[in-house]
Amino acid sequence: MSQVIEKKTSKKDSSSEATSSNGVSFSKETYLGWYETMQRIRKFEERALMMYSQNKIRGFLHVYIGQEAIAAALTTAVTSDDPIVTAYRQHGIGICRGLSTAACMAELFGKKTGANKGKGGSMHFFSKEHNYFGGNGIVGAQIPIGTGIAYAEYYRETKNLCVTMFGDGAARQGSLHESFNMAMLWNLPVLYICENNGYAMGTSVQRTSNVVDIHMIGDAYGMKHKAVDGMDVEKTHLAIKEAADHIRDGKGPYFLEIKTYRYRGHSVSDPAKYRTKEELTKYKERDPILILEDKILDAKIASEDELKDIQDAIKTEINEAVKFAEESEYPPASDLYTDNYLQEDYPFIRD
């Protein structure tokens, strides 16, 4: 599925970062690119939820609705050569990396045309082509893995950094502390991003630690850190860019806490009774797509018609993605025995 707007590289953007008088800091293509990415993810997730309720998608489904600005900012603030690894709430990250919505939807349907041949499902998209090291289902497991991906970049002496993403809940795993320590000790090119959406399942951040400003954990390891409003794609882009520059300058790891919110329950089975309606409403008023839409229209970066064109194109794209997923075949049962070992004649026990 082709992109509606050609993706811009971060290098071009940096030239236009000086704020002009009307608060427009980036090129029109950049704003519309963000808008398109966010719409694509939002519409993809809404359709996935609908397909889940029709039993087309099974197992766990953790959607990214509310957090899209982070994925959008990643398309401009780091390069496509920078590897990314994240947790199971990962459709948006896979999509922002360039996986097609058709391949992603087919994966959710468990079809052999899916991004990972129907083997991974909702929690596990992976793509070497897109430098996407996957969605991980074990909370916190990707923190050392991302550190190791960065180790390989350091080892090969590339210019790349590894974006290692995790939730507020994951920030309480021991794996974070061990990773932070070693990343600092060895000065690895790793950008840790905590997507703080306020909750780990039913547990609010306040109930998991006395350190509620999660980015402050960086201090314990002498790691540079910062928090940013993740509902505002411009601020999020700038913060990630600043962190990436720091790392690329050889100044070491960086810990960015991006404050965001998930609108839906933890997964489809969670009624989210642990939070108030008012809280949800408050965040929906600061919806990242609305904020950007307002900005684009108020500053006359693009017209309402132009935004409408993007929305329409996305709608068509997602319809086609669903159709593609529906019409694709399930993988044959015999593929259960593929992708377990690279050794082709591996002697499985089959009794």
Place this chain on the structure above:
Amino acid sequence: MARELTLRDALNEAMREEMQRDDRVFLMGEEVAEYNGAYKVSRGLLDEFGPKRVVDTPIAELGFAGIGVGAAMNGLRPIIEFMTWNFAVLAFDQIVNNAAKTLSQSAGEFSCPIVFRGPTGSAGQLAQQHSQTFESWMANTPGLKVISIVDPADAKGLLKSAIRDDDPVCMMESEQMYGLKGEVPEGEYLVPIGKAAIRREGSDVTIVSFNKMMEVVKPAAEELAKEGIEAEVIDLRTIRPLDYQTLVNSLKKTNRMVVVDESWPFAGVSSEIAYAMQKYAFDYLDAPITRLNAADTSLPYAPTFVEEYLPNPEKVIRAVKEVMYINA
């Protein structure tokens, strides 16, 4: 008096009664208190016992399992809930290197009366990391006892025994079967650790299983009966220590055995049983023991894989006919 309870409520009742009986018993784990349990097994316990005895933890399995071990060594009786046993992998250090070894390495100075519990096994299309069984992993370790149940009455009786047991116990439940109903005795009801249960008497073949595979074996046995094959069905309930005697006794009667076990085949519960039976009941065997396991692979997401991977009644029937030398 017995009444119908779900597996979930039977486990809940066991914890409630033991917490009422012994104030050293407390429950700790992710989402166990305010959310009433990820699968609602601990519903109402926070209200009844308060936040000191029903404790929500951050996501930190290695840490809170170890806190359980220390508390057990220092006079308490923790129940540590893992949201699923897949996440207990992070805590293996504390379970295997510590809980299991406290008594031995302290030469009896310290014991570790703790229960680690949570669901094990596949639960639909949850993919590789969320679909594993852990009975043979844990049962491989001296110092641990391992229970794996699906029947609600057993769940109550064995969890109560586990909480009272002075040694560390791993209790394995089933996410998909938490809603399974059964008759459960009210009040004091203990099922001894280490005793299998004969669920169905039969003389033609012995089918051994445990946890949710019991629900696969049951319809298979009924189907076989229609064809005139009477299967004796044994629910192991406890994996370690294994009730070899009940198995040998059954084999003496039926002379044939099929083990149905959701674990992977290599070095699993099924291999242990097959070894022990050829050793202790060789003269009674009319056919090699056959086992039915999950496939020797990781479990990917698509439904075709789940179907291929797991034992089902048709596969059980085929295995039974194999040991009976009946050509299907």
